[in-house]
Amino acid sequence: MNALIPPLLALVLSPLLLGVINRTKARFAGRRGQPVLQLYFDLAKLLRKGAVYSRTTTWVFRAGPMVGLAAALTAILLVPLGALPAPLAFGGDLVLFAYLLGLMRFFTVLAALDTGSSFEGMGASREVLFSALAEPALLLGLAALARRADSLSLSGIMAAVSPVAWGTGGVVLALVTAALMVVLLAENARIPVDDPNTHLELTMIHEVMVLDHSGPDLAMILYGAALKLWVMSALLAGLIVPLRSGKVWLDAAGTLGGLLIVAVLIGIVESSMARLRLLRVPQLLVAAGALAALALILVLR
Amino acid sequence: MNTDLLLILVALTNLRVLGSSRLGACIRTTAVQGVLLGLLPLLVNPLTFHTLVLAAGSVALKGIVFPWLLFRALREAEVQREVEPFVGYNLSLLLGVAAIGVAVWVSRQLPLPGAAPSSLIAPVALFSILAGLLVIISRRKAVSQVLGFLILENGIYTFGVGLVRETSFLVELGVLLDVFVGVFVMGITIFHINREFDHIDTDQLSTLRDWRR
Numbered sequence: 339m340n341a342l343i344p345p346l347l348a349l350v351l352s353p354l355l356l357g358v359i360n361r362t363k364a365r366f367a368g369r370r371g372q373p374v375l376q377l378y379f380d381l382a383k384l385l386r387k388g389a390v391y392s393r394t395t396t397w398v399f400r401a402g403p404m405v406g407l408a409a410a411l412t413a414i415l416l417v418p419l420g421a422l423p424a425p426l427a428f429g430g431d432l433v434l435f436a437y438l439l440g441l442m443r444f445f446t447v448l449a450a451l452d453t454g455s456s457f458e459g460m461g462a463s464r465e466v467l468f469s470a471l472a473e474p475a476l477l478l479g480l481a482a483l484a485r486r487a488d489s490l491s492l493s494g495i496m497a498a499v500s501p502v503a504w505g506t507g508g509v510v511l512a513l514v515t516a517a518l519m520v521v522l523l524a525e526n527a528r529i530p531v532d533d534p535n536t537h538l539e540l541t542m543i544h545e546v547m548v549l550d551h552s553g554p555d556l557a558m559i560l561y562g563a564a565l566k567l568w569v570m571s572a573l574l575a576g577l578i579v580p581l582r583s584g585k586v587w588l589d590a591a592g593t594l595g596g597l598l599i600v601a602v603l604i605g606i607v608e609s610s611m612a613r614l615r616l617l618r619v620p621q622l623l624v625a626a627g628a629l630a631a632l633a634l635i636l637v638l639r
Numbered sequence: 640m641n642t643d644l645l646l647i648l649v650a651l652t653n654l655r656v657l658g659s660s661r662l663g664a665c666i667r668t669t670a671v672q673g674v675l676l677g678l679l680p681l682l683v684n685p686l687t688f689h690t691l692v693l694a695a696g697s698v699a700l701k702g703i704v705f706p707w708l709l710f711r712a713l714r715e716a717e718v719q720r721e722v723e724p725f726v727g728y729n730l731s732l733l734l735g736v737a738a739i740g741v742a743v744w745v746s747r748q749l750p751l752p753g754a755a756p757s758s759l760i761a762p763v764a765l766f767s768i769l770a771g772l773l774v775i776i777s778r779r780k781a782v783s784q785v786l787g788f789l790i791l792e793n794g795i796y797t798f799g800v801g802l803v804r805e806t807s808f809l810v811e812l813g814v815l816l817d818v819f820v821g822v823f824v825m826g827i828t829i830f831h832i833n834r835e836f837d838h839i840d841t842d843q844l845s846t847l848r849d850w851r852r
Contacts, residue, residue, distance in 0.1 A: 509643060509644055509647050513647075620729060621658060621728055621729055621732075624658075624732050624733065625658055627736075628654055628658075628732050628733070628735065628736045631736045632650065632651075632654070632736065632739060635736075635739055635740055635743055636647070638743075639758070639759075
């Protein structure tokens with residue numbers, strides 16, 4: 339029964355994470371900000387609407403949001419919440435995790451290309467470029483953690499993180515945490531890489547690809563994005579809150595606190611940084627990859 | 640702060656210099672590296688008057704004097720960033736990571752005298768040497784090349800302080816003085832190169848020759 343807690347919490351609470359980020363940004367800007375539950379209202383509103391499909395699109399366009407959401411729903415089954423193991427845990431599930439995110443992205447890109455809009459094609463090409471650079475950082479970071487924990491499963495990796503592990507191998511964990519943070523910002527289209535607020539600007543990446551989706555399709559995309567943010571933040575929270583008491587509710591509360599910290603951190607980064615120039619983004623991602631590679635070398639040493 | 644953490648930070652400063660195009664940031668990062676390495680003798684050796692003087696000397700030279708000299712050269716040359724290096728920044732970073740791998744591999748093969756205070760000393764020292772060489776050969780501006788030279792020297796210093804405990808105090812101070820003179824002379828040379836040619840791109844200096852009709 340306990341194994342169902344992480345996915346259930348993800349299903350219920352993931353839109354809240356974006357609310358927390360937006361509230362943090364609003365506080366920094368001196369505004370009151372939208373309600374913390376805004377995304378829930380948006381989703382409810384979108385689900386009641388009808389969808390409009392362009393005549394140039396095919397079934398690929400309609401399949402995009404569904405496959406994306408399905409991939410995200412599968413991913414939340416693999417990600418543990420701190421000490422709480424995921425319902426699905428087997429050796430090598432971290433590779434499946436990485437490529438579920440890849441599948442989600444692939445279908446978003448296909449749906450964007452399917453519209454035939456040159457604007458969306460541009461966004462798709464950028465998304466693919468940046469994710470190709472973010473993937474080595476993610477996989478190398480996970481590889482370093484897996485080698486440290488001597489386990490090829492995300493649940494096993496998270497179970498091996500403890501205050502003692504931070505004491506002995508804190509450097510490796512800190513390097514991986516930094517690399518994963520950059521990957522999180524890039525994969526979820528947050529600020530140093532992409533600006534989630536700009537809907538009509540030429541430098542935007544992720545937002546441009548979903549311009550043609552409407553109604554329930556857009557709701558699926560927004561919910562899928564929230565789940566993706568949740569799973570990546572859950573990984574980070576499991577790393578930065580090494581609480582492994584064995585008591586289910588205490589561990590869950592600790593990791594939820596960690597998720598809150600990650601969300602506030604993202605809000606702070608977004609409020610205090612400008613978006614990088616498009617040419618500088620690959621450099622940031624390569625640097626994250628370098629950090630992850632350094633961590634891996636240190637572990638293998 | 641333990642030795643491992645300090646050495647990792649040194650490795651990270653190397654990566655930062657490899658990946659940054661702003662010369663000011665590079666100078667600052669090298670200064671941080673110098674200060675970190677200045678603290679190294681305090682961590683690996685028993686606290687004596689000699690180690691204290693050596694640490695204070697390196698911190699003062701590498702953390703304060705060198706940055707000041709280089710910033711002065713930078714201001715006079717009126718350059719802010721490295722434009723068009725021979726090897727791009729992303730590739731430099733990747734080469735840097737490869738260099739870490741090579742350094743770890745080589746230091747495993749090396750028979751080292753005595754017990755090192757940390758297993759990271761030899762890899763990080765070798766990595767600094769490789770990173771310094773990479774900066775020297777891949778950048779155009781004279782200031783970057785001075786920085787590469789400094790990083791190279793930092794690597795050798797790490798090796799010396801960390802592994803060869805019996806080096807005499809005099810030798811260490813002598814090396815420090817040599818580096819000081821080197822950087823001093825290079826700072827002045829950069830200034831004069833800039834005044835004569837209006838730039839400090841070293842690759843264009845290779846076409847220098849006597850004036851002919």
